[in-house]
Amino acid sequence: METIRGAVLSAHGLCRSFQGNRAVDDMSLSLAPGELLGLIGPNGAGKTTMFNMLAGSLQPSAGRIELMGSDVTAEGAEKRLGRGLGRTFQIPRPFPRMSVLENVLCGAQKQSGESVFGAAFRIGASRRDEARALEKARHILDFLLLSYLTDQPASVLSGGQRKLLELARILMADPKVILLDEPAAGVNPSLLEQIMARIVDLNTQGVSILLIEHNMDMVARLCSRVVVMALGRELAQGAPDAVIREPEVVRAYLGDAA
Amino acid sequence: MIDLLSYAAFFLTMALTYAVICLGLNLQWGQTGLFNVGVAGFVAVGAYVSAILTTPPIEGRLGGFELPMIFGWLGGGLAAGLLCLAIGALTLRLRSDYLAIATFGAAVVIQLALLNLEGLTGGPFGVGFIPRPFGALQGDADLFALSNLSVMIVTVLICYLALEHLVRSPWGRVLRALREDETAARALGKNPVTYRLQAFAIGGFVMGIGGAAQGHFIGFIAPDNYLPILTFQVWTMLIVGGSGNMRGAILGAVLVWAIWAVSGSAVSALFPTEQQARAASLQIVMIGVALCAVLLLRPRGLLGEAGTLRRAKTRTAPKISEGTETNA
Numbered sequence: 001m002e003t004i005r006g007a008v009l010s011a012h013g014l015c016r017s018f019q020g021n022r023a024v025d026d027m028s029l030s031l032a033p034g035e036l037l038g039l040i041g042p043n044g045a046g047k048t049t050m051f052n053m054l055a056g057s058l059q060p061s062a063g064r065i066e067l068m069g070s071d072v073t074a075e076g077a078e079k080r081l082g083r084g085l086g087r088t089f090q091i092p093r094p095f096p097r098m099s100v101l102e103n104v105l106c107g108a109q110k111q112s113g114e115s116v117f118g119a120a121f122r123i124g125a126s127r128r129d130e131a132r133a134l135e136k137a138r139h140i141l142d143f144l145l146l147s148y149l150t151d152q153p154a155s156v157l158s159g160g161q162r163k164l165l166e167l168a169r170i171l172m173a174d175p176k177v178i179l180l181d182e183p184a185a186g187v188n189p190s191l192l193e194q195i196m197a198r199i200v201d202l203n204t205q206g207v208s209i210l211l212i213e214h215n216m217d218m219v220a221r222l223c224s225r226v227v228v229m230a231l232g233r234e235l236a237q238g239a240p241d242a243v244i245r246e247p248e249v250v251r252a253y254l255g256d257a258a
Numbered sequence: 259m260i261d262l263l264s265y266a267a268f269f270l271t272m273a274l275t276y277a278v279i280c281l282g283l284n285l286q287w288g289q290t291g292l293f294n295v296g297v298a299g300f301v302a303v304g305a306y307v308s309a310i311l312t313t314p315p316i317e318g319r320l321g322g323f324e325l326p327m328i329f330g331w332l333g334g335g336l337a338a339g340l341l342c343l344a345i346g347a348l349t350l351r352l353r354s355d356y357l358a359i360a361t362f363g364a365a366v367v368i369q370l371a372l373l374n375l376e377g378l379t380g381g382p383f384g385v386g387f388i389p390r391p392f393g394a395l396q397g398d399a400d401l402f403a404l405s406n407l408s409v410m411i412v413t414v415l416i417c418y419l420a421l422e423h424l425v426r427s428p429w430g431r432v433l434r435a436l437r438e439d440e441t442a443a444r445a446l447g448k449n450p451v452t453y454r455l456q457a458f459a460i461g462g463f464v465m466g467i468g469g470a471a472q473g474h475f476i477g478f479i480a481p482d483n484y485l486p487i488l489t490f491q492v493w494t495m496l497i498v499g500g501s502g503n504m505r506g507a508i509l510g511a512v513l514v515w516a517i518w519a520v521s522g523s524a525v526s527a528l529f530p531t532e533q534q535a536r537a538a539s540l541q542i543v544m545i546g547v548a549l550c551a552v553l554l555l556r557p558r559g560l561l562g563e564a565g566t567l568r569r570a571k572t573r574t575a576p577k578i579s580e581g582t583e584t585n586a
Contacts (some may be wrong), residue, residue: 131429
């Protein structure tokens with residue numbers, strides 16, 4: 001697959017094996033600025049492995065990852081958000097014993113109060129940063145309709161609310177690229193509409209989004225382009241309607257019976 | 259009556275030295291989730307360094323340097339903190355259970371080193387003649403005990419306020435986030451190793467000060483004071499009081515020390531002299547029973563991790579329907 005010129009995120013020839021089993025095998029992918037790209041494929045296709053490599057939590061055994069033109073292949077996951085890439089998890093990972101507000105505040109970057117020196121001695125600067133972060137966090141909670149849960153511990157949230165909370169946390173860092181891992185899984189239909197509307201909003205604001213999703217209806221409505229993965233490789237790509245009709249894709253999803 | 263007053267003051271003074279150690283452990287475990295089972299080792303380093311710095315020179319071992327007590331306490335804290343930094347740099351990448359094994363090993367090594375490095379530590383004979391705060395007042399038992407107690411109250415207060423300030427800052431929030439879910443915290447741009455190392459070292463510093471204070475109130479330290487039972491006591495204090503809560507750490511220290519002291523007196527009052535050494539084990543049994551009772555009745559400790567979660571406000575009606583949502 002050719003590289004998109006000026007891509008915000010691109011992967012070239014990524015490989016990763018688990019105990020000799022090639023989960024991702026020479027996979028390339030590019031995300032154009034402002035694009036909402038879908039990554040689909042049957043279970044075990046390697047989508048989440050691909051995601052984890054893009055997010056830095058898994059080192060590829062071969063290949064290269066570029067984020068806004070910088071090579072970030074060898075960087076750890078903790079560097080990504082500072083560079084403008086935020087991710088959510090397939091199974092949401094809130095900080096359960098912290099309040100919803102505290103969870104969101106954790107997404108703030110470059111806070112002077114987050115260094116031990118700043119927290120202890122630069123009290124004025126820490127307070128100012130914290131006040132700014134608080135205002136922003138409340139704004140984001142409003143945007144994601146979570147305001148009424150602000151002071152609740154995150155452990156009381158439902159599955160769908162946890163997904164929104166994860167989104168809220170990374171929005172604190174004003175990401176340019178967001179990786180969403182199955183935002184629709186286990187979410188009730190009315191909340192799902194809200195989540196989809198927020199994804200579209202963010203995308204309209206210029207955020208590039210890479211989306212893993214099994215809900216094909218959602219993918220077809222949101223994405224202009226999808227990449228289909230199977231057995232760790234790219235099987236097809238193109239407009240969602242066209243791609244899901246390709247015989248290879250149908251076979252990958254349904255097996256040889258189709 | 260007079261005896262009772264100075265005894266009560268002495269009891270509280272000792273309990274508060276444990277409270278300082280317990281505050282250090284609370285930063286490491288309660289806030290950051292670092293499973294430090296080597297508390298005794300770090301306390302010992304604080305005590306020995308302070309003792310060596312402040313005692314009069316003596317033949318056959320290092321020092322002493324006769325420095326003012328404040329330098330001893332700070333030096334003890336600093337030494338314990340630096341030791342934590344060194345051990346942490348080697349082990350904090352380990353998963354929590356392996357960190358426990360590593361710190362336990364470190365504490366055993368420290369204790370054996372104290373026992374055998376006679377030229378440095380006095381070996382099994384320990385270090386004596388450690389100056390006591392307000393030693394000039396020793397003639398008046400009450401005044402002496404109360405002035406000692408006030409030193410400890412001020413020390414606990416300073417440690418409490420400083421740590422409380424830190425854990426309520428964004429820095430403290432990152433520690434809790436790392437404790438709750440390291441992967442998620444990393445994805446939010448927090449470097450786990452840096453934060454853990456800082457929390458481990460600052461916790462060690464506080465433990466070292468606690469150890470130094472203890473040495474100065476007892477006036478004599480020996481390697482036997484720093485066996486794993488000390489680690490067990492401090493852990494019990496934190497769990498009973500409420501892990502994650504600084505006030506809980508102080509309360510737990512006073513309560514568990516009370517159980518320890520009362521059961522100690524009971525043993526010496528109830529058992530004949532020749533049985534007392536054996537009956538002393540009952541003290542540890544009592545602590546164990548208290549621990550079990552708290553774990554059964556109040557699993558989060560007496561105070562729990564209150565305060566970090568603001569009181570839930572009255573919930574306004576949700577703007578979106580939650581009706582049929584399934585939990586992922």
